[in-house]
Amino acid sequence: MPDTDVTALAAQEPYGDLTWVPSTYRRPVKRFVEAGALAWVRDLERQEPAAYDWVATLELCSLVTGQASKWRRDSRVRQVVVTWENLPHQPLYKVPPYKQALGSARDADLFLCMIDAARDHLIDNGFPDHRIRVVKPGVDTAVFTPAAEPTHEPVVVFCSPLAPNKGIDRVLDAMRIVRRQVPEARLVVAGNGPLRGLVERAAADPRTGVHLAGQLDAHGVADLLANAAVFCTAPRPNWKWTEQFGLAYLEAQACGIPVVTTRCGTNDEAVQPPNTLVDDDVEAIAAALVTHLTDRDRRARVGAANRARMIADHDLATQCARMGAAFADIEAQGR
Secondary structure: OOOOOEEEEOOOOOOOOEEEOOOEEEEOOOOOOOEEEEEEEEEEEHHHHHOOOOEEEEOOHHHHHHHHHHHOOOOEEEEEEEEEOOOOHHHHOOOHHHHHHHHOOOOOOOEEOOOHHHHHHHHOOOOOOHEEOOOOOOOOOOOOOOOOOOOOOOEEEEEEEOHHHOHHHHHHHHHHHHHOOOOOOOEEEEOOOHHHHHHHHHHOOOOOEEEEEEOOOOHHHHHHHHOOOOOEEEOOEOEEEEOOHHHHHHHHHHOOOEEEEEEOOOHHHHOOOOOEEEOOOOOHHHHHHHHHHHHHHHHHHHHHHHHHHHHHEHHHHHHHHHHHHHHHHHHOOOO
């Protein structure tokens, strides 16, 4: 979005050319939940509304969305709510204070959906279609790019939070089956989270073929993916969350490697044929991995198709321009 000045209120410095206002959160309890934090961002009240054209927040029931709605009231500042939500009957919508935040979100000028399912979710919840725009996420195809020579090594990469809902436990179990047929197969795990100890224990045993790479920056992730044979996760839903899209899927496909993952929520929007979606079953995951690891020609075909689709449909610059067009369209309607 050229000629756009962005000020970000965040605890950690975001990536990109923007002004960062280091901000913490006020929390009544030290707990976060999916689809919205039980917290309000500090320092928003110190920002002068007259200095801004838009205020953007993430998700309808985030308490910061309600906070931003109140902050911009009686000013010319427009509000955009970015949403990935794909559960039409999100349980949090019924729970105070998330219910109040949802009500505040209805006054937003733009609802920017990162997936098609988010638009359906908004309409199902009575939001006006004329203020909804869908712009799929982008990936930096100059950073996430295939290796000059595809690897011949049977290396599987898991790059995601090490949490139960992302399925690292399933992938570890699947790799034990894979190594019975492909003894040299290895699993490289990048990420952090509550199941890190599970991965550390596996990596401590050289018989598993598991290596923990830890937390990596974008370039580290890109290098890891480009030198892998297959990307694999195994998400499964919980009571308030189901897989929405998955940026890691885009990064892997931009690096020209196949994806094997479980069907979950709306991740089929990101993982399309000729990639492999399977049931939430360890043996099914293992079988799909073996198919890709033992067939180099297949890997090459799938990888080339993935790279072409990422450039056509998810290139970061193109998607940023489409996002800018969504803002401009809403602004033009208000004239």
